[in-house]
Amino acid sequence: MRAAAAFALALVVLAAGCGGHASSGNRTITIVVDAPFSRSPYIGNTVANGVRLAADQLNAQGISADGKAYRIRVVRIDNALSPGRAVADTRSALRRHAVAIVTDGTGVDATWQLANQQHVPICITYQGGAGLVDPKARPNVFRIAPTDHGLAFRLAEYMVPKRLKIAVLTDDSDYGQAGRTSLDDAFRTVSKSVVARITLPSSASDLAPQVLQARRSGATALLVWALPPVLAKTVVAARSAGWHVPVYATPTAEDPVLRQQLADHPSWLDGLTFGSGRMTAELGSGPWSTFEAAYESAFGATLVGVKSQGKRVISPPDYAMYSYDCANLIATAVQQAKGTDAKKVLAALNQVSIHGANGDERGFNEINHEGVVDDDVYFARFEHMVFRPVKDDPLSSTLPVINQVR
Amino acid sequence: MSKGAGVLTFLILLLGAGCGSEKKAEEGGAEKECDSAPAAMTGQPTLPAKFPAPDNVIYTGQKKTGPSSVVSGFRDGELGDAFDAYKSAFDSAGYQVTDSEKEEDDAEVNFAGGNSTGQVKMIQSCKDRTSLAITIRPQ
Numbered sequence: 001m002r003a004a005a006a007f008a009l010a011l012v013v014l015a016a017g018c019g020g021h022a023s024s025g026n027r028t029i030t031i032v033v034d035a036p037f038s039r040s041p042y043i044g045n046t047v048a049n050g051v052r053l054a055a056d057q058l059n060a061q062g063i064s065a066d067g068k069a070y071r072i073r074v075v076r077i078d079n080a081l082s083p084g085r086a087v088a089d090t091r092s093a094l095r096r097h098a099v100a101i102v103t104d105g106t107g108v109d110a111t112w113q114l115a116n117q118q119h120v121p122i123c124i125t126y127q128g129g130a131g132l133v134d135p136k137a138r139p140n141v142f143r144i145a146p147t148d149h150g151l152a153f154r155l156a157e158y159m160v161p162k163r164l165k166i167a168v169l170t171d172d173s174d175y176g177q178a179g180r181t182s183l184d185d186a187f188r189t190v191s192k193s194v195v196a197r198i199t200l201p202s203s204a205s206d207l208a209p210q211v212l213q214a215r216r217s218g219a220t221a222l223l224v225w226a227l228p229p230v231l232a233k234t235v236v237a238a239r240s241a242g243w244h245v246p247v248y249a250t251p252t253a254e255d256p257v258l259r260q261q262l263a264d265h266p267s268w269l270d271g272l273t274f275g276s277g278r279m280t281a282e283l284g285s286g287p288w289s290t291f292e293a294a295y296e297s298a299f300g301a302t303l304v305g306v307k308s309q310g311k312r313v314i315s316p317p318d319y320a321m322y323s324y325d326c327a328n329l330i331a332t333a334v335q336q337a338k339g340t341d342a343k344k345v346l347a348a349l350n351q352v353s354i355h356g357a358n359g360d361e362r363g364f365n366e367i368n369h370e371g372v373v374d375d376d377v378y379f380a381r382f383e384h385m386v387f388r389p390v391k392d393d394p395l396s397s398t399l400p401v402i403n404q405v406r
Numbered sequence: 407m408s409k410g411a412g413v414l415t416f417l418i419l420l421l422g423a424g425c426g427s428e429k430k431a432e433e434g435g436a437e438k439e440c441d442s443a444p445a446a447m448t449g450q451p452t453l454p455a456k457f458p459a460p461d462n463v464i465y466t467g468q469k470k471t472g473p474s475s476v477v478s479g480f481r482d483g484e485l486g487d488a489f490d491a492y493k494s495a496f497d498s499a500g501y502q503v504t505d506s507e508k509e510e511d512d513a514e515v516n517f518a519g520g521n522s523t524g525q526v527k528m529i530q531s532c533k534d535r536t537s538l539a540i541t542i543r544p545q
Contacts, residue, residue: 098486134414134545153472153474153543156473156474157472157473157474158472159472160472160473161472186472186473187473187543188472189473190472227545268437282509282512283509283510302502360507361507365505367502367504368505370504373504373525374524374525375516375517375525375527406452
């Protein structure tokens with residue numbers, strides 16, 4: 001009897017794992033979110049919540065492909081910013097018959113081939129490294145996030161006309177080194193604008209020596225491409241030395257960690273300018289506001305942990321918008337492929353498009369797997385712990401201010 | 407009109423069109439009568455090799471922005487015609503159209519080719535004129 005029960009249980013488990021059917025009888029679209037939940041909770045939760053929100057909305061409205069009902073199941077796996085962990089996570093995702101993997105980008109250099117062997121698409125929604133996406137060499141890798149190429153060129157286009165003497169500071173993380181490559185490329189033809197190129201050791205507790213080196217180079221601006229804690233230490237080193245040099249940065253400046261670490265000296269953050277992907281599209285802020293309201297209704301506002309003029313500061317879910325769009329594209333591809341056959345879904349991803357969370361059209365094609373164009377990078381500047389689009393850039397000056405206090 | 411004034415006019419137009427995008431439904435550029443056209447620039451802009459120019463495109467200026475450059479201009483006619491013309495011209499010139507999007511009053515065609523990448527941004531600035539801003543980034 002016990003053997004029979006065990007056999008029956010094994011059959012049930014096997015059916016659940018291999019059949020792709022949920023207990024309700026619906027078929028399952030499994031999307032694995034591989035993100036750094038333990039090492040960078042802000043990024044991890046941002047990526048996962050975007051997918052979760054899309055899944056909940058799609059499940060509520062019903063997904064049908066080839067006349068059959070489907071439900072999306074979201075599985076979260078922590079890569080801890082480790083490429084090794086990302087490889088193990090990818091194997092786990094493949095064992096779970098994932099239809100797609102949505103990731104911040106950690107370890108994709110090592111994981112894409114594994115996933116590609118089974119035609120499973122990977123969608124990157126945070127890292128912008130130049131080599132991560134290549135439709136010819138890596139046909140299963142897609143991205144919806146600003147690229148390093150776009151950020152680096154837009155930063156150069158914004159900063160060089162100001163006649164600044166720029167010290168480029170990049171940290172020794174994969175993120176910083178990928179940024180260094182893109183910045184070298186962007187400043188190649190305007191190299192006279194760069195007076196120093198300095199590497200920031202991520203593990204250092206004090207970056208005063210590196211900041212002093214930048215100061216002695218005659219720099220009149222710092223361009224920092226680094227993880228949030230390193231960016232924070234750079235600002236602290238400059239300001240505590242009484243150096244009020246303008247600081248320019250990348251989207252890591254939005255990470256709550258930066259503001260938390262500068263909470264004792266909020267004025268040190270004032271004026272810091274960073275490039276990121278525009279939140280609203282040409283047709284206005286309506287779609288973005290709808291998305292943001294749905295996000296906050298589902299997960300609550302992301303509290304930064306600091307106040308601005310007495311009010312609690314929140315972080316807008318701009319990067320969650322990208323993973324939300326990825327999940328919607330994956331579901332649309334399943335519908336076009338008439339099921340979850342990996343090869344057909346991968347092919348369909350090159351054809352489908354959707355109206356994204358902000359109203360922009362999102363989609364890929366066989367020659368382009370990038371969902372955010374370079375020209376959609378805008379600039380924002382901090383003041384009183386919140387940021388708003390700058391006025392001295394043609395694109396940024398047209399964008400609305402997104403409320404960041406509650 | 408000088409080259410500088412032409413560029414300034416275009417930038418103001420672009421800025422105005424952009425600012426208006428938040429209330430586009432109320433005042434689409436396509437409904438406004440056109441003022442006199444901006445003057446063509448003296449000479450030709452510096453463009454990547456074999457960069458296509460659809461018929462009737464008039465360039466009004468070029469501005470260097472760090473490593474990149476922005477060429478401004480316009481084309482008589484409606485936005486949809488300009489959008490189709492650029493997509494077709496890029497194909498014919500051997501450039502890749504990496505992405506494109508057309509909305510009611512504005513459109514973008516992103517390209518790669520001629521050792522460059524960039525975007526042609528089009529705005530229907532008035533009834534029968536489409537303003538152009540071509541951003542060119544070296545590869």
